[in-house]
Amino acid sequence: MSDKKNWPLWEIFVRSKNGLEHRHFGSLHAADAEMALENARDVYTRRNEGVSIWVVESKNITASNPEHNGEMFEPAQDKVYRHPTFYDLPDEVKHM
Amino acid sequence: MSEEQIKNLEVQFEARIARDEKIEPKDWMPEKYRKTHIRQMSQHAHSEIVGMLPEGNWITRAPSLRRKVALLAKVQDEAGHGLYLYSACETLGISRDELYDQLHSGKAKYSSIFNYPTVTWADMGAVGWLVDGAAIINQVPLCNTSYGPYARAMVRVCKEESFHQRQGFEIMMKLANGTPEQKELAQDALNRWWWPSLMMLGPTDAESIHTEQSMKWKLKRKSNDDLRQQFIDQTVPQAELIGLTIPDPDLKWNEERQSYDFGEINWDEFWQVVKGHGPMNKERMKARVGAWEEGEWVRDAAMAHAEKKQARKQKQAI
Amino acid sequence: MKQNLYNYILGIADNSLILGQRLGELTGHGPSLETDIACTNISLDLFGQVRSYFQYAAKIAGDNRTEDDIAMLRKEREYVNVLLVEQPNRDFAYTMARQFLFDIYHLLFLQELEKSKDLTLSAIATKSIKEVSYHERFSGDWIKRLGDGTEVSKAKMQDAIDGLWTYTDELFHQTEADKAMVAEGIGVDVTKLKETYYKKVNEILEEATLEIPESKWFQKGGKEGIHTEHLGYLLAELQYMQRAYPNMEW
Numbered sequence: 209m210s211d212k213k214n215w216p217l218w219e220i221f222v223r224s225k226n227g228l229e230h231r232h233f234g235s236l237h238a239a240d241a242e243m244a245l246e247n248a249r250d251v252y253t254r255r256n257e258g259v260s261i262w263v264v265e266s267k268n269i270t271a272s273n274p275e276h277n278g279e280m281f282e283p284a285q286d287k288v289y290r291h292p293t294f295y296d297l298p299d300e301v302k303h304m
Numbered sequence: 305m306s307e308e309q310i311k312n313l314e315v316q317f318e319a320r321i322a323r324d325e326k327i328e329p330k331d332w333m334p335e336k337y338r339k340t341h342i343r344q345m346s347q348h349a350h351s352e353i354v355g356m357l358p359e360g361n362w363i364t365r366a367p368s369l370r371r372k373v374a375l376l377a378k379v380q381d382e383a384g385h386g387l388y389l390y391s392a393c394e395t396l397g398i399s400r401d402e403l404y405d406q407l408h409s410g411k412a413k414y415s416s417i418f419n420y421p422t423v424t425w426a427d428m429g430a431v432g433w434l435v436d437g438a439a440i441i442n443q444v445p446l447c448n449t450s451y452g453p454y455a456r457a458m459v460r461v462c463k464e465e466s467f468h469q470r471q472g473f474e475i476m477m478k479l480a481n482g483t484p485e486q487k488e489l490a491q492d493a494l495n496r497w498w499w500p501s502l503m504m505l506g507p508t509d510a511e512s513i514h515t516e517q518s519m520k521w522k523l524k525r526k527s528n529d530d531l532r533q534q535f536i537d538q539t540v541p542q543a544e545l546i547g548l549t550i551p552d553p554d555l556k557w558n559e560e561r562q563s564y565d566f567g568e569i570n571w572d573e574f575w576q577v578v579k580g581h582g583p584m585n586k587e588r589m590k591a592r593v594g595a596w597e598e599g600e601w602v603r604d605a606a607m608a609h610a611e612k613k614q615a616r617k618q619k620q621a622i
Numbered sequence: 623m624k625q626n627l628y629n630y631i632l633g634i635a636d637n638s639l640i641l642g643q644r645l646g647e648l649t650g651h652g653p654s655l656e657t658d659i660a661c662t663n664i665s666l667d668l669f670g671q672v673r674s675y676f677q678y679a680a681k682i683a684g685d686n687r688t689e690d691d692i693a694m695l696r697k698e699r700e701y702v703n704v705l706l707v708e709q710p711n712r713d714f715a716y717t718m719a720r721q722f723l724f725d726i727y728h729l730l731f732l733q734e735l736e737k738s739k740d741l742t743l744s745a746i747a748t749k750s751i752k753e754v755s756y757h758e759r760f761s762g763d764w765i766k767r768l769g770d771g772t773e774v775s776k777a778k779m780q781d782a783i784d785g786l787w788t789y790t791d792e793l794f795h796q797t798e799a800d801k802a803m804v805a806e807g808i809g810v811d812v813t814k815l816k817e818t819y820y821k822k823v824n825e826i827l828e829e830a831t832l833e834i835p836e837s838k839w840f841q842k843g844g845k846e847g848i849h850t851e852h853l854g855y856l857l858a859e860l861q862y863m864q865r866a867y868p869n870m871e872w
Contacts, residue, residue: 214399214607215603215605215654234391235391235394236387237654238656239606239607239609239767240606240609240613241612242763243606243656243767246759246760246763247656247659247660248664250656251384251656251659254314254380254663255464273330274331284863289605356649356650357650360651363647364856364861365862365863366863367870367872368690368872369676371665372646372669373670374648376662376665376669377666379662380649380658383658383659383662384659386655387656390655401750425863463762478871478872482871485870487866544766568767578857591650595650595651597765598651599654601774601778602653602714602768603653603654604772604775605767605768605772605775606768609770609777610767
């Protein structure tokens with residue numbers, strides 16, 4: 209392969225309608241952010257799927273490493289006191 | 305990592321898939337899993353974009369404006385599907401350019417069906433009805449495959465694909481109910497596309513090499529022969545409904561199996577086409593390579609412009 | 623039948639029809655998948671507009687002709703699109719330059735047509751403005767990218783602009799139908815769009831570091847049905863099915 213620069217990859221996030229969060233829809237290639245937005249519009253919202261688009265160049269995303277999933281996420285599993293069901297209340301107490 | 309450790313990881317990995325857990329891009333995976341997925345997903349992506357050509361061939365000649373917009377939208381969807389699938393492939397650490405290289409150099413395969421020519425307008429009907437019909441049978445189970453990005457791409461593809469087959473069948477139905485000349489067009493197209501569509505579902509189980517591993521990884525949920533039988537059983541009544549005849553004298557309902565028996569498939573032809581000797585193999589590659597090479601200066605210019613713009617922005621910021 | 627109104631609608635619709643057809647030729651052959659999808663989108667927008675116009679024209683004609691009859695069964699001298707839109711897809715620079723030179727006009731035109739006393743035309747204009755605003759941005763961006771891209775792209779884009787410039791003046795010629803419709807408050811006085819058009823075009827060309835062509839020699843004829851040799855082949859494809867299999871439904 210030559211060392212020439214190809215259009216970088218962008219991650220596309222679309223808000224389907226107001227009131228909902230932007231959700232990851234997929235990715236595509238574009239030379240710059242404006243083109244990424246235009247391409248995203250044509251590729252991911254042809255069927256009226258969105259009202260707002262975010263584009264982020266893929267290389268700018270920092271992801272957690274699944275190999276560290278144990279230390280990252282498992283410690284949260286036994287912190288049951290963060291959930292309402294941890295606390296015992298008499299049935300007579302309403303609206304809590 | 306020692307061999308023992310890898311073995312251990314592999315066992316855990318297979319167990320995750322067996323538990324119906326999804327595998328995501330950064331997860332550890334056996335090299336073979338990665339390679340097999342790159343191969344299957346890229347083949348699938350290549351099929352979508354090569355598949356644009358036989359149908360694109362009739363866009364300028366569509367018989368009505370309604371048919372023209374439907375066909376344009378359909379071929380455009382195929383570009384979209386190719387794009388979703390290439391993107392899914394890229395999560396495994398291979399670039400779209402590399403994948404294109406594999407296609408253009410003939411190293412990668414795509415679905416052989418697209419090496420047949422679309423001769424008449426009726427072929428737009430036959431391709432939509434039969435080729436997309438066979439494709440859907442293959443694709444729906446993949447919405448549940450083990451590799452997350454592939455499964456998500458397939459969910460999107462299947463959702464969009466649902467109009468394609470209907471579009472094709474509607475074209476055929478209109479022709480079959482039209483003038484005798486139109487009906488003849490429809491029958492002729494069915495005659496030419498029927499057998500290639502059956503072949504499209506892959507070689508018989510006895511000759512299929514990847515099946516067992518693919519089943520385990522949920523890249524495949526049913527064998528080729530089962531898929532073929534399903535396709536035939538669902539398509540024959542549709543042909544009857546519009547008064548067309550399946551070009552197979554041996555086709556017969558089997559009461560005991562509750563399925564159709566069908567005639568011998570010409571596998572020589574299949575392998576010939578796979579090896580590059582189909583009627584349109586060379587044309588298809590020429591068109592793809594041509595578009596890519598002619599587009600190079602455009603892609604380079606866009607990149608150069610983006611860099612200039614970025615540099616100007618940085619200068620302003622100082 | 624309201625002959626002037628009918629002719630007037632054809633004058634608008636034929637531009638979208640022929641340009642949509644040209645873009646349709648490119649589907650599957652674009653410089654990147656993303657660009658391919660975008661160009662097809664523009665083609666689809668244009669054909670959508672064409673259908674609205676011709677359905678309206680068919681209603682006015684009132685002689686049982688359908689949108690397809692009007693779109694596909696006229697003779698070459700009866701198509702009244704401007705010469706600009708029938709020019710072939712020589713390369714991506716030509717395709718984008720043609721699009722850009724038409725889009726700038728198209729949007730200005732529709733913004734005026736929206737004010738038409740004819741409510742159908744006004745409604746079509748309102749819907750089309752949204753689509754064409756996007757086309758204009760899309761093609762304008764490509765003019766800038768290719769103009770201010772590499773040396774190769776700049777040369778190609780300059781060549782395309784120079785080659786197509788000669789077809790721009792015709793956009794502002796008035797036909798008989800034009801004049802009659804302007805008088806009735808239905809049509810757009812295209813002569814009034816000219817100044818703004820060249821101003822907008824020149825701005826983008828400058829931003830794209832391209833030369834504004836100086837030539838004052840302009841081609842015309844499309845609006846009178848006298849076309850370049852390219853149109854005949856385009857029509858041969860467009861009309862093939864309707865000609866080869868007349869009086870059938872598809």
